[in-house]
Amino acid sequence: GENVEQHPSTLSVQEGDSAVIKCTYSDSASNYFPWYKQELGKGPQLIIDIRSNVGEKKDQRIAVTLNKTAKHFSLHITETQPEDSAVYFCAVPPWGKLQFGAGTQVVVTP
Amino acid sequence: DADVTQTPRNRITKTGKRIMLECSQTKGHDRMYWYRQDPGLGLRLIYYSFDVKDINKGEISDGYSVSRQAQAKFSLSLESAIPNQTALYFCATSSTQQGFSTGELFFGEGSRLTVL
Numbered sequence: 425g426e427n428v429e430q431h432p433s434t435l436s437v438q439e440g441d442s443a444v445i446k447c448t449y450s451d452s453a454s455n456y457f458p459w460y461k462q463e464l465g466k467g468p469q470l471i472i473d474i475r476s477n478v479g480e481k482k483d484q485r486i487a488v489t490l491n492k493t494a495k496h497f498s499l500h501i502t503e504t505q506p507e508d509s510a511v512y513f514c515a516v517p518p519w520g521k522l523q524f525g526a527g528t529q530v531v532v533t534p
Numbered sequence: 535d536a537d538v539t540q541t542p543r544n545r546i547t548k549t550g551k552r553i554m555l556e557c558s559q560t561k562g563h564d565r566m567y568w569y570r571q572d573p574g575l576g577l578r579l580i581y582y583s584f585d586v587k588d589i590n591k592g593e594i595s596d597g598y599s600v601s602r603q604a605q606a607k608f609s610l611s612l613e614s615a616i617p618n619q620t621a622l623y624f625c626a627t628s629s630t631q632q633g634f635s636t637g638e639l640f641f642g643e644g645s646r647l648t649v650l
Contacts, residue, residue, distance in 0.1 A: 433574070456637055467538075467624050467641030468577070513576060520565055520584065520628060521592070522639060524577040 430525030447514035538642035557625030566608040
């Protein structure tokens, strides 16, 4: 099956700085790349996704970039705020059976 | 009220006991899933169901069984619980368009199971 690696496992940033999380995958046929955010005591929630026909997608302070040649995609959070503290997961297809990365614990310190 | 509801939210049990975790959804989605979350391992798929008559094993189905009682209900059973099944369990749903998954998973808030 698909192999997905996510780095780093933990990330501590100062409020206002940027955070970047990277995932690499093995199946070159993968064509959908979502990112989920899990707040403490809650289930994961989709925050942004990208399909393979585009290289970048932005939504306010978050963005996802995709490099299909190198088989990796990244989540970028700019101007981090305390409410960005959470665990973030990348995932890859197959459709309907997403394979998740191990997660990144992001801590935003004031 | 939550769209995807899991019960119980917390359960402590002993080795060898039978446990059922229940999931119900009001989203009207055809597809339902059970995932297990362990620290450092992310979310791993246990079982999934694309409709009421469809049940499929996921990555880590050994020691688990499921039942899709209705479109809105999907339960996970541990016939004889063991300590390494201690984990956080999530139910999720997804919708389809023209028979194909739209991609997004909608998760419940989780059921924390401790097996002593």
